[in-house]
Amino acid sequence: MMGNEVIKEIVYNVSKVIIGKEFEIYNIIKGIIANGHILIEDVPGVGKTTLVKALAKSLNLSYKRIQFTPDLLPSDILGISIYNQKSMEFEFKKGPIFSNIILADEINRTSPKTQSSLLEVMEERQITEGNDTYRLEEPFIVMATQNPIDYEGTFVLPEAQLDRFMIKVKIGYPEKKFEKEMLNIYSKDEPLDKIKSVASGEDILKIQNSVRKIYVSEEINSYIVNIAEATRNNKNITLGVSPRASLALLRIAQAWAFISGRSYVIPEDVKENIISVLSHRIILSSYGRVNNLTSEEVLKDIMKLIPVPRVKDEKYDKSK
Template identity: 55%
Template sequence: MGYRFNIEKLINNIQKVIVGKELTIRLMIIALLSGGHVLIEDMPGVGKTTLVKSLARSLNCSFRRIQFTPDLLPSDITGVSVFNQKTNEFEFKKGPVFSQIVLADEINRTSPKTQSSLLEVMEEGHVTVDGNTYPVEEPFMVLATQNPVEYEGTYPLPESQLDRFMMKISMGYPDHWEEKAIIKRFIEHEVLKELTPIMTKEELLEIKRSVRYVYIDDSIMTYIVNIVQRTRDNRYVYLGASPRASLMLARGAQANAIVNDRNYVIPDDVKMLAVPVLSHRLVIKPEYRLKGMSNEEFIKGILNEVNVPVVRDYA
């Protein structure tokens, strides 16, 4: 395949800023290569925004940050048509969503109406304003951060919005030695400012195109569908994963194969991504949630139940 070296360079570059979160970084890159979007949910101050900035600085792509607040309007994100008195015509002024890497910071601090303004561009890759359609430039990725919904001043994301995100990941608190390393690194250096791009837009697009040509056996497709359908036909679940989830899981498995320098998918690719791809798309029934059942543990239970296919080596 020949892409692993560049991908590892990208991961290592981000790790110059982010300490001890290699799996989180890998998941974010897998989503990028799959053409997906990522929701990062965690406590304040654990490095969510810094993670996204590190990715943007490591790629030679345009980057905009949108700070979501209760008074933010949809037009503040997508743009607005303004009348030009010189030409006597309306001109479209593009909003910050017209960037290649978009950070939707604290997305659940704004109203559902404003949150939903991202639905079209995340799914279709273009924005429609006043009947006119404007495409965004490839590669395009939305990385949204949010605080846990229990925090004051937050609005839960609608299910339709959650389903647009390929993955939901979290940072988690660092351990003792990682936190000490963070302090030392940020005191001694301006690590974000010192970060330089190590992958061009053209190189990234080439890798993204190659993901679609990774072989995925019919037995692996059956495995994916069995997992996703098990989330629907279950007494614990009020709302299961959609067919979009099956597609995202398959694309993510292809991208993970590329990251591991393979041109074919194996069951471990699916297992690795099942929790981040599926868990945020489920609604567990209240009576089982009160008993302590989490979405993540539910998906792990399904993985233990569904038969794993045996596939040969296609190298």
């Protein structure tokens, strides 16, 4: 199957389990094919964990769920070296992080120290233990779920941790008609048990490679840089986005262009993803908080100020 057909099959498959949330599923797929990690934020009970399980089954990838709790240690995630008395050497026992898809469930319920243990893994796709380095098998995707920080027993994720999530997705409550449909389906069956694989890790790696080849013009690059720069010089923002965030916005725009069947990025591919890629990376200033602004509102105001490049599609399409 072609890349677009594979993606449609994945979305259709997962939609059997998570009813009425195709838009949110596509947002997660963007992050996967852009070779990034995904942060899923919402209140308990809206299907965050079920969605990730359905994706793992659809992609036929190895999958581990790590329940983040206040007493979780970094070694519980990464692994630990144990002394072998027979060989008189230390042996590294791999932790659950050695899988293709990691569900970091309720990541903001554990301590910042344990949260930070994921930094090297998410950025370098490797673990360093003493003098040894262990590479993780590709594709490697961390999908972390978190409850809103005003929930009891939650910690704010460190800025460096948040910056490594390419995109943030909110599931939200289902519409009334979809919630009713969900009740009808789940009263008779367990759809997750019937999910079959519709793609493979090799398919995802091929699509990721194709996404990297999507053409991006200088005008689009300038547009992304101008948006990033605006977040660093805004009275409502204390901490603007990093160059890593600019690159994430570029990658997600390429992914959306690929899903849309284009070989080039257009301005709308950037505009439609600014909120989901940048909102979790900025920190509001005291001025912004006093005025009861949200990160999303501040970004929308910035988008109004940055001129959108006007270029005919033919200029982007290098295949012609």
